[in-house]
Amino acid sequence: xxxxxxxxxxxxxxxxxxxxxxxxxxxxxxxxxxxxxxxxxxxxxxxxxxxxxxxxxxxxxxxxxxxxxxxxxxxxxxxxxxxxxxxxxxxxxxxxxxxxxxxxxxxxxxxxxxxxxxxxxxxxxxxxxxxxxxxxxxxxxxxxxxxxxxxxxxxxxxxxxxxxxxxxxxxxxxxxxxxxxxxxxxxxxxxxxxxxxxxxxxxxxxxxxxxxxxxxxxxxxxxxxxxxxxxxxxxxxxxxxxxxxxxxxxxxxxxxxxxxxxxxxxxxxxxxxxxxxxxxxxxxxxxx
Amino acid sequence: xxxxxxxxxxxxxxxxxxxxxxxxxxxxxxxxxxxxxxxxxxxxxxxxxxxxxxxxxxxxxxxxxxxxxxxxxxxxxxxxxxxxxxxxxxxxxxxxxxxxxxxxxxxxxxxxxxxxxxxxxxxxxxxxxxxxxxxxxxxxxxxxxxxxxxxxxxxxxxxxxxxxxxxxxxxxxxxxxxxxxxxxxxxxxxxxxxxxxxxxxxxxxxxxxxxxxxxxxxxxxxxxxxxxxxxxxxxxxxxxxxxxxxxxxxxxxxxxxxxxxxxxxxxxxxxxxxxxxxxxxxxxxxxxxxxxxxxxxxxxxxxxxxxxxxxxxxxxxxxxxxxxxxxxxxxxxxxxxxxxxxxxxxxxxxxxxxxxxxxxxxxxxxxxxxxxxxxxxxxxxxxxxxxxxxxxxxxxxxxxxxxxxxxxxxxxxxxxxxxxxxxxxxxxxxxxxxxxxxxxxxxxxxxxxxxxxxxxxxxxxxxxxxxxxxxxxxxxxxxxxxxxxxxxxxxxxxxxxxxxxxxxxxxxxxxxxxxxxxxxxxxxxxxxxxxxxxxxxxxxxxxxxxxxxxxxxxxxxxxxxxxxxxxxxx
Numbered sequence: 001x002x003x004x005x006x007x008x009x010x011x012x013x014x015x016x017x018x019x020x021x022x023x024x025x026x027x028x029x030x031x032x033x034x035x036x037x038x039x040x041x042x043x044x045x046x047x048x049x050x051x052x053x054x055x056x057x058x059x060x061x062x063x064x065x066x067x068x069x070x071x072x073x074x075x076x077x078x079x080x081x082x083x084x085x086x087x088x089x090x091x092x093x094x095x096x097x098x099x100x101x102x103x104x105x106x107x108x109x110x111x112x113x114x115x116x117x118x119x120x121x122x123x124x125x126x127x128x129x130x131x132x133x134x135x136x137x138x139x140x141x142x143x144x145x146x147x148x149x150x151x152x153x154x155x156x157x158x159x160x161x162x163x164x165x166x167x168x169x170x171x172x173x174x175x176x177x178x179x180x181x182x183x184x185x186x187x188x189x190x191x192x193x194x195x196x197x198x199x200x201x202x203x204x205x206x207x208x209x210x211x212x213x214x215x216x217x218x219x220x221x222x223x224x225x226x227x228x229x230x231x232x233x234x235x236x237x238x239x240x241x242x243x244x245x246x247x248x249x250x251x252x253x254x255x256x257x258x259x260x261x262x263x264x265x266x267x268x269x270x271x272x273x274x275x276x277x278x279x280x281x282x283x284x285x286x287x288x
Numbered sequence: 289x290x291x292x293x294x295x296x297x298x299x300x301x302x303x304x305x306x307x308x309x310x311x312x313x314x315x316x317x318x319x320x321x322x323x324x325x326x327x328x329x330x331x332x333x334x335x336x337x338x339x340x341x342x343x344x345x346x347x348x349x350x351x352x353x354x355x356x357x358x359x360x361x362x363x364x365x366x367x368x369x370x371x372x373x374x375x376x377x378x379x380x381x382x383x384x385x386x387x388x389x390x391x392x393x394x395x396x397x398x399x400x401x402x403x404x405x406x407x408x409x410x411x412x413x414x415x416x417x418x419x420x421x422x423x424x425x426x427x428x429x430x431x432x433x434x435x436x437x438x439x440x441x442x443x444x445x446x447x448x449x450x451x452x453x454x455x456x457x458x459x460x461x462x463x464x465x466x467x468x469x470x471x472x473x474x475x476x477x478x479x480x481x482x483x484x485x486x487x488x489x490x491x492x493x494x495x496x497x498x499x500x501x502x503x504x505x506x507x508x509x510x511x512x513x514x515x516x517x518x519x520x521x522x523x524x525x526x527x528x529x530x531x532x533x534x535x536x537x538x539x540x541x542x543x544x545x546x547x548x549x550x551x552x553x554x555x556x557x558x559x560x561x562x563x564x565x566x567x568x569x570x571x572x573x574x575x576x577x578x579x580x581x582x583x584x585x586x587x588x589x590x591x592x593x594x595x596x597x598x599x600x601x602x603x604x605x606x607x608x609x610x611x612x613x614x615x616x617x618x619x620x621x622x623x624x625x626x627x628x629x630x631x632x633x634x635x636x637x638x639x640x641x642x643x644x645x646x647x648x649x650x651x652x653x654x655x656x657x658x659x660x661x662x663x664x665x666x667x668x669x670x671x672x673x674x675x676x677x678x679x680x681x682x683x684x685x686x687x688x689x690x691x692x693x694x695x696x697x698x699x700x701x702x703x704x705x706x707x708x709x710x711x712x713x714x715x716x717x718x719x720x721x722x723x724x725x726x727x728x729x730x731x732x733x734x735x736x737x738x739x740x741x742x743x744x745x746x747x748x749x750x751x752x753x754x755x756x757x758x759x760x761x762x763x764x765x766x767x768x769x770x771x772x773x774x775x776x777x778x779x780x781x782x783x784x785x786x787x788x789x790x791x792x793x794x795x796x797x798x799x800x801x802x803x804x805x806x807x808x809x810x811x812x813x814x815x816x817x818x819x820x821x822x823x824x825x826x827x828x829x830x831x832x833x834x835x836x837x838x839x840x841x842x843x844x845x846x847x848x849x850x851x852x853x854x855x856x857x858x
Contacts, residue, residue: 041699065698080550081552288318
């Protein structure tokens with residue numbers, strides 16, 4: 001939606017982290033289309049269901065194609081788009097509930113396939129659109145509308161999880177710094193394989209973590225976010241595990257493996273070995 | 289009068305050659321110009337388990353598997369015990385005497401099948417021993433069989449000659465063994481070779497071939513009986529440039545991946561069975577809502593839940609007509625023969641492209657695995673449709689029109705959001721009542737583009753008709769011919785286009801006193817749908833996991849007609 005659409009009746013709450021992610025994606029798309037000299041319509045944004053998925057309707061500037069599907073299924077939809085048309089740039093936008101709860105079953109297969117799409121995950125640790133239930137990244141013991149006496153399961157560490165299943169590009173981001181985030185998203189899009197940019201994007205209504213993430217010197221609160229140092233070796237899996245498990249929220253590229261072919265490259269390779277038969281030849285093979 | 293057909297059942301344990309014998313007989317007979325049809329039912333396990341197959345050979349096109357057996361080939365005692373009651377009077381049993389013995393009962397003779405095959409130097413020729421024995425019983429000339437063996441095993445490989453010789457030897461051994469007994473069936477008349485080229489295919493293969501002929505270029509699937517054969521066929525054949533085939537990790541991945549591909553401009557399909565089809569519900573609703581051309585094949589098996597994975601049933605009809613929540617009614621095509629499977633697949637892809645949405649293609653276990661000779665489709669006469677693609681400038685109102693409108697394809701102009709939420713003309717989410725009215729009506733209006741389905745109508749003056757659907761067509765048509773021959777006043781209607789129904793057919797059906805619907809489910813699903821259309825329809829149901837017998841249909845149709853007439857008299 002490039003101009004204001006009076007019929008479109010969805011709004012993010014004031015201060016929502018997703019505004020920053022939208023800005024970052026707009027920056028990244030702009031840079032991508034200019035540097036790669038591709039028109040906007042060669043990009044496809046596959047959106048999940050939840051507050052974050054509405055991003056696809058709110059992008060400003062030249063419009064990419066969008067697919068606003070059903071809850072939890074962004075990745076297999078993206079699989080269809082990308083493998084149907086490997087020439088397109090495919091991006092996934094989803095929240096922690098959509099991606100890590102109902103959509104969890106689709107992450108590992110795409111990691112194994114090294115599907116060449118970039119997933120930008122907006123993590124606010126809560127189900128916002130359904131008004132504040134616990135999500136996989138909600139902390140143990142947290143009180144929400146669906147955990148009135150405290151959450152009984154521990155929070156998922158998404159970065160550690162992505163590493164364990166073999167996602168080939170993993171970055172941590174923060175919605176409050178759209179320009180920095182845009183660089184991570186561009187790096188994810190450029191990565192020839194499955195990339196996830198997992199963004200802390202706080203919910204100002206149900207789980208406002210801005211202060212926790214940024215810290216508050218006045219209250220003596222140390223920031224939870226920390227920048228991955230320049231000397232971090234992103235090709236080193238052990239170093240990535242260490243960073244993912246050292247507490248707080250790392251910002252930057254945690255892990256990157258460019259040795260693996262992507263699924264479309266792999267299929268191209270296999271196709272070189274086989275000679276397709278025409279429909280007539282196939283019919284003839286059943287001739288009596 | 290000479291006997292016009294030959295019905296042979298093979299019964300034993302999986303791995304004993306039950307399937308290869310039935311298919312071998314079908315191949316041999318079709319090779320020399322007979323019409324053939326096979327039927328197979330499997331246990332849901334990899335090795336062993338009771339299995340049986342049936343082959344019917346005839347001088348005219350075969351409609352059903354046949355009720356009464358001319359020959360029972362029993363590979364073990366269990367196979368004999370389970371099937372002997374279906375041997376007709378005067379029929380013959382051939383049994384594997386290495387496995388068990390039968391008394392001299394005037395209708396059975398044993399052969400040590402494997403030993404005889406071994407003596408030819410080719411242990412895999414056991415089915416040829418059996419076919420040779422059957423050929424003797426019906427006086428099928430040896431030259432026919434040798435002709436078949438030579439053609440079948442001339443594969444340009446080293447050792448072809450030895451294999452051909454050993455198979456011919458095996459045929460001769462079987463023939464000799466049978467000739468050494470007093471048993472004889474009526475001579476099978478010489479074949480009347482069908483005009484034009486013929487192919488011998490199974491239902492699922494015909495669907496796969498039809499889909500490719502209609503331009504399919506994207507297929508993903510997940511293994512499930514009895515749809516797996518489509519997946520493995522595609523994995524082998526849907527290869528090459530601009531095509532993609534893949535085994536994905538669930539039916540949910542399958543349906544959503546083909547939606548992504550259909551959105552990106554591909555002709556995309558998946559195939560599944562009941563349990564997988566249930567998992568696809570939400571995705572099918574998305575396809576209807578976002579208006580994405582896709583085809584989903586549901587190869588029915590016995591249900592619900594895991595049900596009867598390797599048996600046949602027609603019980604997914606309600607589910608296929610209304611697979612998703614909300615106001616949805618998807619187009620449904622249910623072919624009634626192996627030949628129709630090919631053309632149904634072509635139409636399914638054409639319909640999906642034309643109305644821009646999901647089309648359901650229903651098959652069923654018995655037809656999926658049935659091999660039958662059919663006229664080879666003439667590809668030059670096929671009409672293949674492609675969706676109208678938007679070619680204007682950006683800022684296009686993709687969902688504005690009140691029926692199907694040109695579809696923008698990523699990479700081209702007219703970027704929009706394909707949206708599963710109710711949306712406005714450009715695809716943005718909205719909740720306005722007038723929009724929901726507009727879009728709901730647009731989606732249903734598009735179905736009017738699919739009113740071109742063909743249908744069959746015979747003896748249309750009759751006020752009582754039989755109208756089967758899907759794979760029940762074969763036995764129902766055979767029953768109809770018998771009923772007419774007996775002078776029963778009954779007409780015939782049939783279509784594979786269950787939704788939308790051809791309007792002229794519906795008009796015809798509404799005028800009938802009674803529409804009798806034989807179908808393989810408990811609830812009488814198709815008659816229930818017809819009644820909702822204002823048709824006086826009643827079902828004849830069966831839910832055994834097996835297809836109808838013609839004999840049963842004939843007597844049950846008569847009962848229906850009689851009870852109707854009694855009511856009229858009262």
